[in-house]
Amino acid sequence: MGLAVLPIHAYTSEILETVAKNAVCVLIGETGSGKTTQLSQMFHQAGYTKSGRIGVTQPRRVAAVSVARRVAFEMGVQVGEDVGYSIRFEDRTSSKTAIKYLTDGCLLRECLFDPELHQYSVIILDEAHERSLNTDILLGLLRRLVSKRKPELKVVITSATLDGEKMSDFFFKCPIVRVPGKLYPVQILYSKERPVSYLDGAVQTALDIHVSEPPGDILLFMTGQDEIEKAIAKLEEEVQSLDEGSCMDVVILPLYGSLPPEMQARVFGQPPDNCRRIIVATNIAETSLTVDGVVYVIDPGLVKQRQYNPASGMDSLAVVPISRVQAIQRAGRAGRTRPGRCYRLYPEAAYEHELLAATVPEIQRSSLAGTVLHLKSLELPDIDILDFDFLDQPSLELLEDALSQLYIVDAIDKSGSITALGKRMAELPLEPALARALIAAEELDCLGQALTVAAVLSCESIFYNAPRQGKEKKRAREHGSLPNGRGLGDHIQYLQIYDAWEKNNFDLEWCKENGLQIRAMKFARDVRRQLGQIMLRKKRDGEPEKRESSSLRKVGSARALRQALCKGFGNRLAHRLPHHNGYRCIGHKSQLVQIHPSACPLEVDEEGLLPEWVLYHELISTTHPFIRHVCMVEGSWVEPLLKKMDNMDIRGLSGRKTPIVPEKRLEDDKAMVMARTGSQQVLSSTLVDAARERFLARKQSKANK
DNA sequence: CGTTTTCGA
Structure with a gap:
């Protein structure tokens, strides 16, 4: 077979010489340079695999x-032999494996068992410019390791033009090798000013291109599912009104992460002849997925980005301007097959002066509890977490928050040293709070259930939210027949749903019928299996096999399960929200925090009222900064509650875009209760107090009898 | 009457 000559081949000797002379080097290789597939082979041929693997x-x-797969094919070997890969749930390597591709998360996990990574003679950190949380941690660890394992370990960091110098500085001013890429020119067109509505602006631009420009697909970036659907609806409407025969046919396709795989596949299928495609996508199309045939890119310049707020311990999603690196990346999507064009819906001055040069790295906008625990468990000598060398230092608040989170779940002691418990937790691929809950569950004999809950909480929503169907009033949501936890809360509901699925032999059709995300359910099953194995491995000492596996099926009371979850999440919020003293909380995903019923002043009574309280933080911090606490409660009991409470101050809440309680600033110390039924309502804090009093009075009168 | 980007162990 004839293998194409790639730009990187011309640099072979330069690269090999640099690597021979230096422990680390930075390689700047633009898209199409061939670095990802060729570097490893180059080192293999140069003999580096005699003393270890290339990772x-x-x-x-x-x-x-x-x-x-590609590299195995080029070398004419089977995947899993000389060339292999290792990702979560799947290790396709053998003792023969000389070149091993792995996710950065996987390499990080290997550090736990072999901090010096002795199996490798060369480590190539590819796509380091993407600055994923894991890559950043690896960068910090490799920086230490390089000096330690000199000269037998070689490290190559591949990066983009922009931060090559920075990477080199970080690695003791190591040399930089530049390799050109292979991309067609992309003409950039700026808007004179930002459109009033970027959605309308984007739709209009797409139509203009469609009616006046030569063939070629259009890729349009939007921030989320909802926006994508709106844009598609508008586009379709506008396309309808075009004169028939005035231009070519057009298909409009959505593309976003939670889109079912078969729908995603439509974007990669063969387009009909003589038909233009307009693909409306999230930033998934920026790096993760590449759509062939795109010639025009429309870039409104925005992304939805996750942000973590250490003061409240919550993350939120915010629409923010993209960085220049992202803008360049988006434009590049137009030049993969031939010269293209990128329409930026913002002025050139905005690009130059308003956009950040690079995206704020994830390490500066995530909770670092897991990261810090990981680093602590490596027991690196002479290490102070607050002083660890990161390429970009996370804020002190972020690090302190991580330490306090870890302290609360007993993973570290007062002096900041990792505890035995912390070590076990570090081995579980979970956020520390959930890891803590699992260990508590083991002691409370409800590990089986806790595993399920942890697994379901580790995946994206298991519910499939189908796009709105036309103008039908009722939203097509099919999971009405699923167990609802009988008011026992989301966790119990997850447990019941998973168990029901298991009873149906993990049938995928069953998932479909019940409106569940097949992908998420499968993922939960894999996670559950993996977590179970890790929990067992730790317990193995001295215990017979059979007993072990039965502990995975152990089922305790709902109360035991709650206790276990509380062990992980308990206090976390109470700790941060002194207003809520007396309320204990357990967390649900990262945005919702439930107050445990057993600690709620309006406890479940014989009438079955008040099964749970939920704090909905995102609402508090992002939309309505004047509201300090919002309690969101399940619909099932709201009505009886409303009936019971008279003289209530109920205010309607209609969506995020309109303010609740307009123009009225609330006192800081007033907790708000948001009741969630079909419609959402806000109750004032005095009602909570009143209800609490009544509850206590009733309890008292019962006690007197 | 409202719903969430994207990766990863």
Whole structure:
């Protein structure tokens, strides 16, 4: 077979010489340079695999797998032999494996068992410019390791033009090798000013291109599912009104992460002849997925980005301007197959002066509890977490928050040293709070259930939210027949749903019928299996096999399960929200925090009222900064509650865009209760107090009898 | 009457 000559081949000797002379080097290789597939082979041929393996990290699983396949093919070997890959749930390597592709998360996990990574003679950190949380931690660890394992370990960091110097400085001013890429020119067109509505502006631009420009697909970036659907609806409407025959046919396709795989596949299928495609996508199309045939890119310049607020311990999603690196990346999507065009819906001055040069790295906008625990468990000598060398230092608040989170779940002691418990927790691929809950569950004999809950909480929503169907009033949501936890809360509901699925032999059709995300359910099953194995491995000492596996099926009372979850999440919020003293909380995902019923002043009584309280933080911090606490409660009991409470101050809440309680600033110390039924209502804090009093009075009168 | 980007162990 004839293998194409790639730009990187011309640099072979320069690269090999640099690597021979230096422990680390930075390689700047633009898209199409061939670095991802060729570097490893180059080192293999140069004999570096005689003393160990070549490890190449990728930020994404699919990339690790597909690149390994490609390289195996080029070398004429089977995947899993000389060339292999290792990703979560799947290790395709053997003792023969000389070149190993793996996700950066996987390499990080290997550090736990072998901090000096002795199996490797070369480590290539690919796509380091993407600055994923895991890559950043690896960068910090490798910086230490390089000096330690000199001269037998070689490290190559591949990065983009922009931060090559920075990477080199970080690695003791190591040399930089530049390799050109292979991309067609993309003409950039700026708007004179920002459109009033970027959605309308984007739709209009797409139509203009469609009616006046030569063939070629259009890629339009939007921030989320909802926006994508709106844009598509508008586009379709406008396209309808075009004169028939005035231009070519057009298909409009959505593309976003939670879109079911078969729908995503439509974007990669063969387009009909003589028909233009308009693909409306989230930033998934920026790096993760590449759509062939795109010639025009429309870039409104925004992304939805997760942000973590250490003061409240919550993350939120915010629409923010993209960085220049992202803008360049988006434009590049137009030049993969031939020269293209990128329409930026903002002025050039905005690009130059308003956009950040690079995206704020994830390490500066995530909770670092897991990261810090990981680093602590490596027991690196002479290390002070607050002083660890990161390429970009996270804020002190972020680090202190991580330490306090870890202290609360007993993972570290007062002096900041990792505890035995903390060590066990570090081995579980979970956020520390959930890891703590699992260990508590083991002691409370409800591990089986806790595993399920932890697994379901580790995946994206298991519910499939179908796009709105036309103008039908009722939203097509099919999971009405699923167990609802009987008011026992989301966790119990997850447990019941998973158990029901298991009873149906993990049938995928069953998932479909009940409106569940097949992908998420499968993922939960894999996670559950993996977590179970890790929990067992730790317990193994001295215990017979059979007993072990039965502990995975152990089922305790709902109360035991709650207690276990509380052990992980308990106090976390109470700790931060002194207004809520007396309320204990357990967390649900990262945005919702439930107050445990047993600690709620309006406890469940014989009438079955008040099964749970939920604090909905995102609402508090992002939309309505004047509201300090919002309690969101399940619909099932709201009505009886409303009936019971008279003289209530109920205010309607109609969506995020309109303010609740307009123009009225609330006192800081007033907790708000938001009741969630079909419609949402806000109750004032005095009602909570009144209800609490009544509850206590009733309890008192019962006690007197 | 409202719903969430994207990766990863």
